[in-house]
Amino acid sequence: MSVPQEDVATEAPHTLSPKSESHARNWRGMGWGFVVKLLLMAVVNAFGIMAAISAVRAESWLILSVSVLLLVIANVVYFTKKALPLKYLLPGLIFLLLFQVFIFAYTAYIAFTNYGSGHIGTQEQAVNAALIQGERRVEGSDTYPLTIVERGGEYGFAIVDDGEVFVGDADEPLAESDDAVIGQSGAPTEVPGWNVVPRADLLTDSTLQQTVQSLRVPVSDDPNDGSIRTREGTTGAVYESTLVWDETAETITDTTTGTVYTANDRGSFVAEDGSSLTTGWYVNVGFDNFLRLFTEPRLVQPLLMVAGWTFAFAILSVGLSFGVGLLFALIFNDPRVRARKWLRTLFILPYAFPAFMSALLFRGMFNAEFGVINDLFFFGAEINWLGDPWLARLAVLWVNLWLSYPYWFLVCTGALQALPEDTLEAASLDGAGRFRKFRSIVLPLLLVSTAPLLISSFAFSFNNFTIIYMFNEGGPAIPGAPYALGATDILISAIYDIAGISGGSADYGLASALSIIIFVIVGAISALAFRQTRKLEEYQ
Secondary structure (H helix, E strand, C coil): CCCCHHHHHHHCCCCCCHHHHHHHHHHHHCCHHHHHHHHHHHHHHHHHHHHHHHHHHCCCHHHHHHHHHHHHHHHHHHCCCCCHHHHHHHHHHHHHHHHHHHHHHHHHHHHCECCECCECCCHHHHHHHHHHHCEEECCCCCEEEEEEEEECCEEEEEEEECCEEEEEECCCCCEECCCCEECCCCCEEECCCCEECCHHHHHHCHHHHHHHHHCCEECCCCHHHCEEECCCCCEEEEEEECEEEECCCCEEEECCCCCEEEECCCCCEECCCCCECCCCCCCECCCHHHHHHHHCHHHHHHHHHHHHHHHHHHHHHHHHHHHHHHHHHHHHCCCCCCCHHHHHHHHCHHHHCCHHHHHHHHHHHCCCCCCHHHHHHCCCCCCCCCCCHHHHHHHHHHHHHHHHHHHHHHHHHHHHHCCCHHHHHHHHHCCCCHHHHHHHHHHHHHHHHHHHHHHHHHHHHHCCHHHHHHHHCCCCECCCCHHHCECCCCHHHHHHHHCCCCCCCCEHHHHHHHHHHHHHHHHHHHHHHHHHHHHHHHHC
């Protein structure tokens, strides 16, 4: 019995093997999502490789290790199917590592060093800086035809010496350039790998003139050989330092006086008479910065004043703003008040205004000579709000109250509207008055929902740099205090002053040590406060 061909085709369809079917499903699943992931990972790998190369050039092996480790983890996570949860968690973990853990760890590292003014770089950089400061033109030295050259945004010199062209910049000493072209003036006109800066640009650009006049190109790898410098940009001469560096003995000798400065373990070059060079390098100093905060007489008393005011400012800021916000919330939560929506809008306007602008406006309003506060409320009396320590503190508290009470007004309004009406009605039936209901029911229930916000507000006020700096820059100054500490400075603005960001001497090691202490204080207070808030849950 013969079977028709069409029946054979119907009964025996062509099927794929399980392995082939699995591959087909995988290829069908690789759509645009896979292409986008591939492109994103290509970008991530490109940046990771760039970071690794930069770390190798800077000889930063820690950064190199972290970069390679994160790159490997990212590729393993996003190109395997087993790590599905990490595909969503990894970006957040990396950002947490970079912007929280790394910053804290680096701050802690700086806290154990003398990093600051005069101790910024390495010992090699300190030696070069010292030799530069002592440079003088060599008497009777030759003058070389010179051309300004540029490469990658960095400027350098090309000089002619015995018919040969030598070129270099601040980082690379002079080296011979074989294919350079010398013009009729005797100066180089073409230097391979460099762009020749036209003379007209040097004459018309004052910034370029200052850059060229301050530029020094080392003659060789030995810093004692001096460098090429120029005054007008067409000729150069050799300048040598009056200081001589002995790498073996780690000493710098002043050839004009014969004084020998020896490197010590504190990152300075010190002579036998106790004098030292202004340039130094950063070294590990252990717990010295922390000990200075508690033992250095010139520093302890001002910092104690600042610390006491910091706690007072944070506590009063939170307590006053919460009290005023709650008072207004109670008033405008009463249905008998007309136009409540419009009035609530008016009361939250300070919260919508930028804090730094408000601080600047109040700074002018509290001015003793032409401020409207004295003119309108004190009959034109010249009250020195910003110059007297206690008046300045009172003024900054007022400004902070004006800025922060609308926040608590909004929070307390929402919390009041969420209170259980049946509980309040039961209290009224039991004969409880308004004050008794507020003390025994309303306030405890409010604190249950607002206590975490109060704690976070305390931490914010403890570090409220904006209002302090923009209103009065921490002034008035504390007499005899180092680092320009003032009566209204809080610990965070004191760190700003000690770090020398606004000018003056900078001590990043001491500022970092104080930052660590602030972190410990705020963390400990917050932890204790959160433990205490658990007791409030009994009212629920």
